[in-house]
Amino acid sequence: xxxxxxxxxxxxxxxxxxxxxxxxxxxxxxxxxxxxxxxxxxxxxxxxxxxxxxxxxxxxxxxxxxxxxxxxxxxxxxxxxxxxxxxxxxxxxxxxxxxxxxxxxxxxxxxxxxxxxxxxxxxxxxxxxxxxxxxxxxxxxxxxxxxxxxxxxxxxxxxxxxxxxxxxxxxxxxxxxxxxxxxxxxxxxxxxxxxxxxxxxxxxxxxxxxxxxxxxxxxxxxxxxxxxxxxxxxxxxxxxxxxxxxxxxxxxxxxxxxxxxxxxxxxxxxxxxxxxxxxxxxxxxxxxxxxxxxxxxxxxxxxxxxxxxxxxxxxxxxxxxxxxxxxxxxxxxxxxxxxxxxxxxxxxxxxxxxxxxx
Amino acid sequence: xxxxxxxxxxxxxxxxxxxxxxxxxxxxxxxxxxxxxxxxxxxxxxxxxxxxxxxxxxxxxxxxxxxxxxxxxxxxxxxxxxxxxxxxxxxxxxxxxxxxxxxxxxxxxxxxxxxxxxxxxxxxxxxxxxxxxxxxxxxxxxxxxxxxxxxxxxxxxxxxxxxxxxxxxxxxxxxxxxxxxxxxxxxxxxxxxxxxxxxxxxxxxxxxxxxxxxxxxxxxxxxxxxxxxxxxxxxxxxxxxxxxxxxxxxxxxxxxxxxxxxxxxxxxxxxxxxxxx
Numbered sequence: 127x128x129x130x131x132x133x134x135x136x137x138x139x140x141x142x143x144x145x146x147x148x149x150x151x152x153x154x155x156x157x158x159x160x161x162x163x164x165x166x167x168x169x170x171x172x173x174x175x176x177x178x179x180x181x182x183x184x185x186x187x188x189x190x191x192x193x194x195x196x197x198x199x200x201x202x203x204x205x206x207x208x209x210x211x212x213x214x215x216x217x218x219x220x221x222x223x224x225x226x227x228x229x230x231x232x233x234x235x236x237x238x239x240x241x242x243x244x245x246x247x248x249x250x251x252x253x254x255x256x257x258x259x260x261x262x263x264x265x266x267x268x269x270x271x272x273x274x275x276x277x278x279x280x281x282x283x284x285x286x287x288x289x290x291x292x293x294x295x296x297x298x299x300x301x302x303x304x305x306x307x308x309x310x311x312x313x314x315x316x317x318x319x320x321x322x323x324x325x326x327x328x329x330x331x332x333x334x335x336x337x338x339x340x341x342x343x344x345x346x347x348x349x350x351x352x353x354x355x356x357x358x359x360x361x362x363x364x365x366x367x368x369x370x371x372x373x374x375x376x377x378x379x380x381x382x383x384x385x386x387x388x389x390x391x392x393x394x395x396x397x398x399x400x401x402x403x404x405x406x407x408x409x410x411x412x413x414x415x416x417x418x419x420x421x422x423x424x425x426x427x428x429x430x431x432x433x434x435x436x437x438x439x440x441x442x443x444x445x446x447x448x449x450x451x452x453x454x455x456x457x458x459x460x461x462x463x464x465x466x467x468x469x470x471x472x473x474x475x476x477x478x479x480x481x482x483x484x
Numbered sequence: 485x486x487x488x489x490x491x492x493x494x495x496x497x498x499x500x501x502x503x504x505x506x507x508x509x510x511x512x513x514x515x516x517x518x519x520x521x522x523x524x525x526x527x528x529x530x531x532x533x534x535x536x537x538x539x540x541x542x543x544x545x546x547x548x549x550x551x552x553x554x555x556x557x558x559x560x561x562x563x564x565x566x567x568x569x570x571x572x573x574x575x576x577x578x579x580x581x582x583x584x585x586x587x588x589x590x591x592x593x594x595x596x597x598x599x600x601x602x603x604x605x606x607x608x609x610x611x612x613x614x615x616x617x618x619x620x621x622x623x624x625x626x627x628x629x630x631x632x633x634x635x636x637x638x639x640x641x642x643x644x645x646x647x648x649x650x651x652x653x654x655x656x657x658x659x660x661x662x663x664x665x666x667x668x669x670x671x672x673x674x675x676x677x678x679x680x681x682x683x684x685x686x687x688x689x690x691x692x693x694x695x696x697x698x699x700x701x702x703x704x705x706x707x708x709x710x711x712x713x714x715x716x717x718x719x720x721x722x723x724x725x726x727x728x729x730x731x732x733x734x735x736x737x738x739x740x741x742x743x744x745x746x747x748x749x750x751x752x753x754x755x756x757x758x759x760x761x
Contacts, residue, residue: 195656216662228653232675241671242661249662296657 144336145206145219145303146171147192152201154187161187163360164201170353171206174330174337176368178347179357180383185340188357189306192338194218205304221297222306226313227289229281229296236277239264239296267299270332287318291325298333307339311346323350344384348372356380375400378479387436389473390446392421397482400473403436403447406465408457419467421446425457439463522730529726543731550728551718552707553735559628560710561739563699564692566629568685575639575684576677580669582640583647584655594644600637605697608634613701627702628710632692639684646680647673679750686747693740711736 147169154162162184169175177185190196192203194215202211210218230238237244240260247254255263268274271291281289290310297305310326311319327350330337341347347354348368355365356379363383364376375381381389381400389400399419409415423441435450437457448465450457457463474483521529522543524536547553582590612631621627650673658672674681699710706717715736719729 190656193656193660195659215656215659220660222657222660224653224657226651226653228651228657230654230658230672230675241658241663245662245667296661 143301143303144172144334147304147336147338148204148207149188149191150202150204152188152191152203153199154184154191154196155199160360162191162198165360165362167355167362167365169336169338171336172334173353174327174339174350175353175355176347176351177338177340177355177357178342178344178383179363181342183357184360185342185357186308189222189308189338189340192304193220193222193306218304219302220304220306221300221302222308223290223293223297223310225309227281227293229289229292231281234278234280235268235273235284235292235295236264238281238292239267239299241296242300263299267295271295271329286314287322290314290322294326294329298329298335301333301335303335305333305335305337307337309341310339311341312343326350345386348384354384356383358383374481375473376481378475381473381475387447387449390421391475392419392444392446394419396474398475398477400475401467401471403449405471406448406467408448408450409464409466413464415464415466417466418469419472420464421448421467422462422464425459425461425463428457428459437463518730519734522727522734524727526725526727543727544735546725547718547728547732547735550722551714551732553711553714553732555707556709556711556714557736557739559625559703559708560693560712560736562625563628563632563695563710564689566625567632567692568689570629570633571636571639571688572681572685574633574636575643576669576674576681578636578640579643579647580673582644584668585665594641597637597640600635601641605635609697609701616702621702623703623705623708628699631702632695632698636688639688642684643677643680646677650676679753683747683750683753686743687751690740690743 147167149165149167152162152165152167153160165184165188167188177188179185187196191198194210194213194217198211202209204210205218205220230241233241240263243255243260243263247256247260264277265274268277271294273288273291273295276284276288276292281292284292290313293310307326311322314322323346326337326339339350351368353365354368354371356363356371358379364371364380371380371384375384375389378391378398378400382391385402387403389402391398391400401419401421406421421441423439423446425437426440426445427438429436429438435457437448437450439446439448448463473481476482517534520534523539523541524531525538525540525542528536528538582593586593612634616622616627616631619627621630654672654676655668658668663671694712695710696712700713703709704713706714709717715729715732718732722728
């Protein structure tokens with residue numbers, strides 16, 4: 127695995143403008159099923175926006191509508207305030223990396239990367255790219271992604287990580303303003319995924335185009351996003367920075383989806399509250415709860431994760447998880463655990479699951 | 485402990501294979517006998533002995549001298565190749581359009597295509613003949629080829645399966661790369677279909693090569709017809725020259741056997757992949 131270490135000219139050549147994207151009241155239905163339900167969404171220029179949600183929430187449909195592969199049932203798509211709703215896929219300055227990479231199997235790496243430009247040259251002999259232009263741009267991008275040795279290979283002769291980089295190269299070779307990534311890491315094994323994530327973040331810094339990445343992995347979403355969008359049942363549940371969504375989830379759904387271990391919930395006389403497993407402090411035997419929300423339960427399962435332990439506890443019919451850090455008394459299955467969550471770290475929700483208080 | 489099998493169980497594969505051997509012998513025997521007979525001199529034709537004491541090539545020499553075998557083979561090749569190419573063009577365009585451009589009408593259209601397989605060709609042959617005659621295509625290549633392009637249902641169904649099996653993301657990626665629908669077909673779909681197209685083309689080629697009724701109707705003239713018709717004309721003309729007839733039959737089978745030897749693997753693969761057996 128090589129990392130992205132571009133030479134200076136490659137870096138300069140790879141720079142590109144970035145565009146802001148806006149969806150207005152975008153609805154997409156297939157027959158009777160509604161995939162997107164009046165979605166309003168703003169994707170800032172130059173951001174790495176991650177759209178995350180459970181399967182079937184409409185996140186991939188958003189990419190297909192943004193790219194022009196699907197036309198919206200109603201509503202509009204704007205790129206830098208220009209409506210592109212009716213534009214064909216090939217006419218938008220948008221590129222996409224597919225989940226399975228979609229490399230053309232009968233073409234070499236070089237032919238895969240240059241396909242778009244070769245088509246352009248054929249469509250428009252006067253203003254299309256010349257053969258020298260194409261060769262130079264391919265060289266720039268293969269240098270950027272460390273693919274120089276692989277130009278003559280066919281996709282079948284590449285490893286998973288190499289395929290992913292070829293797919294990226296094909297998408298960014300013409301320096302699109304917007305790069306869409308549909309679960310680009312899900313086909314890689316866990317180890318490769320971590321390094322590919324880092325490479326993607328570096329690439330985002332290098333080419334500066336707006337990136338929209340779709341994933342179902344909330345960990346990936348939190349760690350990569352400069353702008354995070356959580357979707358649920360065809361609607362945007364919440365959008366903002368990763369930190370905002372983690373610290374101040376706007377609904378029970380977002381609270382439960384973002385963060386690991388998932389947020390704990392409890393019904394109290396004053397309404398439904400949520401608290402993060404990391405926000406509870408385990409009390410010593412004689413210690414009094416004092417100020418804050420007190421929880422008590424029996425340890426059911428202990429999961430050791432390396433730097434801490436997750437205590438999965440039972441309290442009556444409900445369960446909760448507490449993260450036990452080093453230095454706190456070791457707990458074992460069957461022990462009674464008492465903990466307290468400071469009031470300032472509690473999240474309050476109403477009956478509809480919306481955030482109340484602040 | 486391995487389970488003790490009933491002794492009859494062990495005989496089951498033996499019985500199965502014996503049955504198959506008998507069937508194969510029954511099918512191959514006439515062909516082999518025809519081949520052997522084609523090398524017999526006239527007075528040995530009715531002999532039971534499989535090999536003649538004096539094998540001869542006289543039958544072949546006579547056939548090649550008296551019978552326009554090269555012309556007939558050429559005619560048949562033009563017909564079979566024309567029908568194969570034509571059906572492939574129609575089926576590829578149809579399969580691509582059905583899979584990628586008509587999500588709603590695809591189901592009903594495929595049902596109609598499948599139903600057309602059930603229509604007996606004899607029911608169509610009179611209207612087809614009348615149309616061909618009115619177009620002035622009797623005794624022409626067009627008359628042999630064009631009407632046979634309509635029976636491309638099997639080619640369409642097979643290719644629809646293969647177009648569907650190509651990942652959608654490939655055609656999506658090509659569209660995003662700015663390819664027109666025809667360019668997507670040409671640069672992305674066709675290369676992916678190459679093995680299937682080869683198999684279907686060969687299959688259609690063989691079926692058309694063996695076609696008898698249609699060439700007999702539209703192209704009966706001795707010098708314009710196909711080998712299959714030519715063989716019967718040979719029989720009628722030469723009376724009971726069985727040696728010559730079987731030599732002629734052997735000659736006309738050679739091209740198709742060659743095609744099949746090269747292609748049988750591909751044909752089986754295409755059928756297995758598409759789930760039709």
